[in-house]
Amino acid sequence: MNSLPLVSEVSRAAVAIPAARFSLVKRSVLPGFGISLGFTLFYLGVIVLIPLAAMGVKASGLSWEEFVKATLSNRALAAYRLSFGAALLAAAINAVFGLITAWVLVRYDFPFKRVVDAMVDLPFALPTAVAGIALAAIYAPNGWIGQLAAPLGWKIAFTPWGVGVALTFIGLPFVVRTVQPVLQDLSRDVEEAAASLGATRWQTFRRVIMPAIAPSLMTGYALAFARGLGEYGSVIFIAGNLPMISEIAPLLIIGKLEQYDYAGAAAIGMVMLAIAFLILLGINLLQRWARVRGGEG
């Protein structure tokens, strides 16, 4: 009963194949390529491209001099430096400790492991403003950690370091959650093979495990970086927001919006988008290189 339509389908496909030879586009065996590509482009267009294009249109209301003045002022340059520097640093911290956390959660057993595993997602669940206030309370000079650091001459809250702390908190789940499943699926056979060939544990990690998980680690890094770059809610409470010192670029944009300077805000947004795009492109190229090197090419 059921097999009948299937047979006719197959025979129809068999008839269709010779005809496809003459089309310019290489036909896939899987059906529905056209409609799924169309839907993907439409969806991306509505959700991502149109808003970004609207930002470009807003910024194009400025003359060249106004654009330069809005985007290349000393205050704006300091804000870019802080935003990108803190996001890159926080993503790097998350890459190191996220990898360790994922490793520990996959490979070892210890008390309350399930609770710790669940805890990793908390930064997503906590409203960012609440996270910002909590972090500011802890790292302020009279907070739990702040008063330990103060005698050593370290100020964390209300300095650029505070921005880094907030972005580390916000980006934490990305690396763990991208590396964890890959580590879970990693076959132990290859490690056994390495060990039987005389590799030490560290050599096995460097030469066998690391190449396999490097692409996912970079994905996690890129996600954490991108998330940190746009983060606003948690940062403004802990950063202190001193112009030229601890003012992030998104705050500069909000400041311009509050003065009804929409074009200036869009111009700074354009610059941030362009730099972020270049950095993410670089990470992507690095990832492709790592994938080829890891033998998944």
Add this chain to the structure above:
Amino acid sequence: MSAQNRHRAPLDESPIVRWLLIGSALGFLFLFVLLPLLTVFIEGLRGGLAR
């Protein structure tokens, strides 16, 4: 008895490395996730608890 017994499985890290890794992961999570969460609860309930 001797070295043979203490020889660990080839796919395990030494206990020191293992506990260092677990310790640093838990320390990191404590510092960056648990502490802010505790602060939220303690600050949130302070007025009620003091009474």
